[in-house]
Amino acid sequence: MPPFLFWIFALLMLVFGAAVVINRNPIASALNLVVSFLGLAALFMSLDAFFVGIIQVLIYAGAIMVLFLFIIMLLDLRAEKLRKINWLASAGGIAVALVLLTQILYVIGNLKAAQQTFPPLARSTIDDVRNVGLVLFGNYNLPFQIIGILVLVATIGIVLLSRHELR
Amino acid sequence: MIPARNLEIAVLVLGMLVLLFEAFVERIDKRTLAFAAIGALTVVLIGTWFLEPGPALESATGFWSFYTADPLSIFFKRFALLTTIVVLVMMIDYAPVLRSSAGATSQSGLGEFFALPIFTCAGLMYIVSAIDFVMIFVSIELVTISFYVLVSFTRRNPTTLEAGVKYLVLSALSTAFLVYGITWIFGVTGETNLQRITTAFANPEIERGGALFGAVLVLVGLGFKIAAVPFQIWVPDVYQGAPTPVTAYLSVGSKAAGFVVLVRVLRPFMMLPQMERLLVLIALLTVIYGNLAALPQSNLKRLLAYSSIAHAGYLLIGVACLAGSAVIFYLVAYLLMTLLSFAVLIVVAQRAGEQISDFDGLAKRSPFLAFAMLIAMVSLAGVPFTAGFFGKFFIFYAAIAQRQTVLVVAGVVTVACGFYYYLKVVRAMYWQVPTSEEKIPVNALSRATMSALIVATIWLGIYPWPILEALKR
Numbered sequence: 001m002p003p004f005l006f007w008i009f010a011l012l013m014l015v016f017g018a019a020v021v022i023n024r025n026p027i028a029s030a031l032n033l034v035v036s037f038l039g040l041a042a043l044f045m046s047l048d049a050f051f052v053g054i055i056q057v058l059i060y061a062g063a064i065m066v067l068f069l070f071i072i073m074l075l076d077l078r079a080e081k082l083r084k085i086n087w088l089a090s091a092g093g094i095a096v097a098l099v100l101l102t103q104i105l106y107v108i109g110n111l112k113a114a115q116q117t118f119p120p121l122a123r124s125t126i127d128d129v130r131n132v133g134l135v136l137f138g139n140y141n142l143p144f145q146i147i148g149i150l151v152l153v154a155t156i157g158i159v160l161l162s163r164h165e166l167r
Numbered sequence: 168m169i170p171a172r173n174l175e176i177a178v179l180v181l182g183m184l185v186l187l188f189e190a191f192v193e194r195i196d197k198r199t200l201a202f203a204a205i206g207a208l209t210v211v212l213i214g215t216w217f218l219e220p221g222p223a224l225e226s227a228t229g230f231w232s233f234y235t236a237d238p239l240s241i242f243f244k245r246f247a248l249l250t251t252i253v254v255l256v257m258m259i260d261y262a263p264v265l266r267s268s269a270g271a272t273s274q275s276g277l278g279e280f281f282a283l284p285i286f287t288c289a290g291l292m293y294i295v296s297a298i299d300f301v302m303i304f305v306s307i308e309l310v311t312i313s314f315y316v317l318v319s320f321t322r323r324n325p326t327t328l329e330a331g332v333k334y335l336v337l338s339a340l341s342t343a344f345l346v347y348g349i350t351w352i353f354g355v356t357g358e359t360n361l362q363r364i365t366t367a368f369a370n371p372e373i374e375r376g377g378a379l380f381g382a383v384l385v386l387v388g389l390g391f392k393i394a395a396v397p398f399q400i401w402v403p404d405v406y407q408g409a410p411t412p413v414t415a416y417l418s419v420g421s422k423a424a425g426f427v428v429l430v431r432v433l434r435p436f437m438m439l440p441q442m443e444r445l446l447v448l449i450a451l452l453t454v455i456y457g458n459l460a461a462l463p464q465s466n467l468k469r470l471l472a473y474s475s476i477a478h479a480g481y482l483l484i485g486v487a488c489l490a491g492s493a494v495i496f497y498l499v500a501y502l503l504m505t506l507l508s509f510a511v512l513i514v515v516a517q518r519a520g521e522q523i524s525d526f527d528g529l530a531k532r533s534p535f536l537a538f539a540m541l542i543a544m545v546s547l548a549g550v551p552f553t554a555g556f557f558g559k560f561f562i563f564y565a566a567i568a569q570r571q572t573v574l575v576v577a578g579v580v581t582v583a584c585g586f587y588y589y590l591k592v593v594r595a596m597y598w599q600v601p602t603s604e605e606k607i608p609v610n611a612l613s614r615a616t617m618s619a620l621i622v623a624t625i626w627l628g629i630y631p632w633p634i635l636e637a638l639k640r
Contacts, residue, residue, distance in 0.1 A: 103380070110376045142233045143305040146293060149179060150309045153286050156186070157316030160279050 006046060013039035026077045030068045037061040048121055051128040168219045171236035174211055174244060175292050181207045182285035189278025197277035201259050204285055205252050212248040215241055224298065224362050232360050233302040234293075242495070242637060243295035243427050246502060250420045251288035253506045255281065256616045257412035260513050265321060265410065280320060284416060287313040294424040300349045300359040303428055307345070307392070310424065311338055314417060318409040330408025337401040338391065345388025351381030361435055368438035375439070382436045383445070389432075392425035393479050396452040403460075406472035411516065414468065415509035418475040423498050426482055430491055437489070446487035451577055454480030458581040461588045467512055468521050470588060474547060475505070477585065481562055484574050490565030496634050497562055500546065500554035500627060507620040508543035510613060511536050518607045523592055528601025536607060537596045539617045546624050548589040549582055554627035 016036040023029045037060045044053035108114050124131065136144050185200050221227075221236035262277055290309035297303040315338070319331025353359055355377040356367035368378060390398040406414045436442050457477030464470040478501055485494035512521065515536060519525035530537040546553035559582060566575045609617075627634065 107376045107380045111374055113374065139229075140301060142230060143299075143301045146302075146305045146309060149286065149289065150305065150312055153283070153309065153313045153316070156279060156283065157312065160276060160316060161319060161322060163276075 006043070009039045009042045009046070012036070013043075026072045027069065030065060030072060033068075034061050034065050037065070048124075049128060051132055169214055169217055171218050171221060171241070171296070172230075172234065174214060174218075175289050177211050177214070178208070178248075178285060178289040178292065181211075182282050182289065185278065185282040185285060189282065197281070198259055198262060200278055201255050201281040204281055205255050208248055208252050208255075208285070208288070212245060212252070215245050215248070227298075227362070232362075233299040234296045235298045236296065238637075239427070239430070239495075240296040243423065244292045246423060246499070247288050247291035247295065247420060250291075250416065250423075250502060250506065251284050253510070253616055253620070254284055254412050254416045254420075256612055257415060257506075257510055257513050258284070260510075260517075260610070260613055261410060261412050264517060276320075280317075283313050283317055287317070287416070287420065291420050291424050295427045297428070298361050298431065300352065300361070300364075303432075304346065304349060307424070307428070308342065310421060311342070314338075314413070314421065317413040317416070318405060320413065321410055324408075326404075326408040327410070328408075330405045333401050334405045334409075341388050341391030341398065344384050344391075348381045348384025348386075348388060351377055351384065355381060361431060365435040365438060368435050379439050379441070382432075382439055382442065385432060386436075386445070386449075389425055389429050390449065393422050393429065393482070394476050395449050395479050395483060396456040396476065399453070399456070399476050399479075402476055403469050403472045406475070407466065407469045411468065411509060411513045414471075415506055418471070418509075419502050419505050422475065422479065423502065426486070426494060426498060429486055430494065433486065433489070443487060446483065447571065447574060450480055450483035450487050450574060452480075453477070453483055454577055454581045456480075458584040462584060464588065465523055466521055467523050467526070467592065470523070470592075471505070471508060471512075474585070474589075477581065478547075480581075481559060481578065484566055484571070484578055485562045487574065488562075488565040488569040488571055490562065490569075492635055493558075493561035493565045496631060497558035499634050500558035500624070503554055503620050503624045503627070504543045504546040507539055507617060507624065508547065510617050510620070511540045511543065514609055514613065515607060518605070519603075523595050524599075526592060526595045527599035529596040529607075531601050532603070532605065533607040533609070535614070535617075536609065539621055540596060541593055542621050542624055544589040544592050546628070548586050552625065552628045554624045554631070556628055557631045 013036050016032045016039065019032040020029045020036065023032060037056060041053045041056035041061070044050075044056055126134075181204060185204055188195075188200055189197065218236060218241060221234075222231050224235060224237065227235070258281060262280075265277065265280060287310055290306050290313065293306035294303065294310065297306050315331065315335050318334050319327060321327045322331065349359070352364060355374045356364050358364050358367055367373060387398065391401075394402045406418065409417065454477060457473055457475075457480050461470055461473035461477060464473060478497075482494055482497055482501075485491075485497060515526060515529065515533075526540070529540070542553065546555035549555045549559045559578070563575055563578055566578065
């Protein structure tokens, strides 16, 4: 992939990611998040991870966002009222974020791997759906099964906490 | 002989059975489920003494490169089971409060309230066995997600709701740091297994900057779980707002698991420069902040929250001095005395309240409860002949052996602070005039649990060697 495409998609993600936070209207935030996810999916595809890219679109941009929009609709959320901004807290937050950014840039700048160009990826002999499956159900089987328990606990929690009246 | 992995499977099956019974069997006292769960967990606890040993860490492949059954993990599996059993006993005591805050007269939600800690227990048992970053992450999440639900369980109460939201948001943030750190370490070494990461970090060709950055981010994530300064901001509000048995579980189970992971990742991390200095700094900040902030508190639950930060500080002193067995002994002592104080608090809070002034003259109203609280408080303060004393003694001994003078001085000065605020509770119980003469009843199971905790606290304060021996094997 030509490098300028990377920059376009990365910029897309950043701009719309920021818009998610800045927007006061929950629906606008959710829609911005969709675009941000699409940018991420494009980045995955550019790394030849087609399966992960498509899953990103199907699950995140598709299913999860629809769920978000439904919840926003059901709860009838309105645009947030403009609150008074605590300037001291925001300044502190921005300062922390800048320090972290500088730190990341410094670490990446000193990384030996970041200064050399990589050879193009070798063509995989098996398709990546199979690859992901082999990793998940083969080597990483135990953590994968624990995620199953985790989802069960999360489901119980949602049922409990969203029950209107405990009966 | 039982394969080690069957322990977690048994606990998970128990959790699902409790859920099924709660859903399909009507017209039973839901507390029966808790009693049954306590019995079953005790059986599992006994089962931990009949385990097949796993292969050595160095030669582990497949399943065993994620999961280990070394003495450390088995010891802490017992620890997790014991904590869960005591927490279930507390939850039975707490059930009336839950019912009244649910706004219903029946036993709604009680079954889930008893089932969730069982899943948390399985999560804790997986954490202490985890020797791979993927496994560590997944099992920490299992524990955290069940705590999200437990913390906000009585959500009609505004302080509980606030606690739940705070815990959710800040915990998610810390998880993000943890994952980001793990990806950096994976990027630099290409490994997620701790053993292989240690080997990779020992290689001088390694990308120092990236490895160090990843390690620091992982420390941030773990620092949140163990409530180390500066990642402690969530602790006071969440501890105060959560239902009291959940607070006890959070301050013992979640913290112990965090420390076990910390001890495990320390071996690879100590291969990196400056890690030790960073740990010393965090330990220093944590003991000082925890103890000073506890001084002015008047709510006992909040006081215990700050005290748990302070104890995390002492534990971190042990970690920074690489004194593994001292840290583990301290964790055991901490388990006993913290659970004891919360058990008393739950009973007293239902009749009086959570303020220290509500404990006024408790010795006259209920000598047994007052004595139990006395033992818990003097042990937390570190008075000789209690488990807390030996805990601090071993930690400071290790610090002196490592010539960490600053840590020893800070530790000793803050212990003196601790005496002030712990003995404030004792003074209220024994020297103040009671506001009411009404007796406070304690049911038989709680009384037996408290007595066992009292005996264990005093016994370990006189004869601490069994715990130290149990780890050597």
